[in-house]
Amino acid sequence: MVPDRSFRGPALFSYGFRPFFLAATLFGLGVIPLWWLVWEGRVELASVFHPTDWHIHEMIYGYGAAVVAGFLFTAVPNWTGRLPTRGWPLAALLALWGAGRLVVAGVGGPGALVTALVDQAFLLAVAGMIAREIVAGKNWRNLKVLVPVTLLWLANIAYHAEAAFAGTAWHGHRAGIGLLIFLILLIGGRILPSFTRNWLVQRGCTALPVPFNRFDGVALAFGALALASWVAAPEARATAGLCVLAALLHLVRLARWRGHATWRAPILLMLHLAYLFVPLGLAAAGAAALNLATEATATHLLGIGAIGGMTVAVMMRATMGHTGRPLVAGPVLTAAFGLTLGAGLLRIASDALPGGPALSALLWAAAFALLVARLGPMLARPKTTRRRASSPPA
Numbered sequence: 001m002v003p004d005r006s007f008r009g010p011a012l013f014s015y016g017f018r019p020f021f022l023a024a025t026l027f028g029l030g031v032i033p034l035w036w037l038v039w040e041g042r043v044e045l046a047s048v049f050h051p052t053d054w055h056i057h058e059m060i061y062g063y064g065a066a067v068v069a070g071f072l073f074t075a076v077p078n079w080t081g082r083l084p085t086r087g088w089p090l091a092a093l094l095a096l097w098g099a100g101r102l103v104v105a106g107v108g109g110p111g112a113l114v115t116a117l118v119d120q121a122f123l124l125a126v127a128g129m130i131a132r133e134i135v136a137g138k139n140w141r142n143l144k145v146l147v148p149v150t151l152l153w154l155a156n157i158a159y160h161a162e163a164a165f166a167g168t169a170w171h172g173h174r175a176g177i178g179l180l181i182f183l184i185l186l187i188g189g190r191i192l193p194s195f196t197r198n199w200l201v202q203r204g205c206t207a208l209p210v211p212f213n214r215f216d217g218v219a220l221a222f223g224a225l226a227l228a229s230w231v232a233a234p235e236a237r238a239t240a241g242l243c244v245l246a247a248l249l250h251l252v253r254l255a256r257w258r259g260h261a262t263w264r265a266p267i268l269l270m271l272h273l274a275y276l277f278v279p280l281g282l283a284a285a286g287a288a289a290l291n292l293a294t295e296a297t298a299t300h301l302l303g304i305g306a307i308g309g310m311t312v313a314v315m316m317r318a319t320m321g322h323t324g325r326p327l328v329a330g331p332v333l334t335a336a337f338g339l340t341l342g343a344g345l346l347r348i349a350s351d352a353l354p355g356g357p358a359l360s361a362l363l364w365a366a367a368f369a370l371l372v373a374r375l376g377p378m379l380a381r382p383k384t385t386r387r388r389a390s391s392p393p394a
Helices: 017-039 053-082 088-104 112-136 140-166 171-202 212-234 235-254 266-289 295-322 329-348 355-379
Strands: none
Touching: 017 088, 017 295, 017 355, 053 088, 053 140, 053 171, 053 295, 088 112, 112 140, 112 329, 140 171, 171 212, 171 235, 171 266, 212 266, 212 329, 235 266, 235 329, 235 355, 266 295, 266 329, 295 329, 295 355, 329 355
8 A cells, every 4th residue: 555644634535445435334324224214105305216216326326336436546556556546635526425415315406417417426536536547557457447437427327317218217227236246246356366365375275266367257258248138138038048157157256266265254254255146146137037036136136235245345354454453353343244144135035024124224224333333433543553464455
């Protein structure tokens, strides 16, 4: 990591992960209970979106986009060797993100055009600032990270357009989820084997994760094809075949990273468990195309299990690693991760369980309450000088 000794501003704005991970955890804590109240008819939003569209949009472009920004604004300086974005640019970006949340919720009564213009600005700014850093650092191989981020920005614009002209955004739901899943495939394929290798080498293990090779490229290609087919035609036979094939490829890919050997390190095992929900979700999408499962099952396996689980695990590891703490989850953060996955599994089983959706929302809120309580002080306070137990996370 690039040293930040010259920065004299608030610790919260010294690195990108700090404001955006804090914003994501606070937002995650509040938005699901709010959604439950909206769903029950106890609260009415003035949003231009249908309530379901608002809920899904905010989980993707509110919560998800904040985590993506926090990760990239912390990882890119490590990739380029340049100083991180910090200070007033971070504060301005956070304000832009917050403005998007307010207008999408309908605060101030903005129309559809104003809502879209304000909301899309955050991801556009993130993509532009990441591109500037990669080009200035001549770190050309990481330009590929800009592709899914730029596509996420375009998907957000398309989400607004579809909701405005079609009344709902069914394609937009899947497009946003699909792009976040592809980011997990792309970035997860870098960090999971790397972190696992480092941990195993430190313990003298000789059986190590398989490095990135042609198989990973094939798995990524079929993953992208399957997700694109799911977005465009979720009920097509071709989608079923592609999703099942991609699920098998990524299950094999995950097995090659030797996650089973990390059971003594919950902070590392969490990443493998979260990635497991990608092939599970893809298999469910394939089954849904054949009327063997519901579309909601696939959506929640991918949305809560894979995206929720992976973002929670990454925020934990990055926060502890970049604030000088040992990479040890401990009981509180381990419980938070378990509650996140539990919320996803309960949501999937909610049709068969009385009160299942309410209990799922409660577990999610409990998970994020623990995250805020444990990670919040780390994110808001200066970096500790205590030795880390392992290498930094990104």
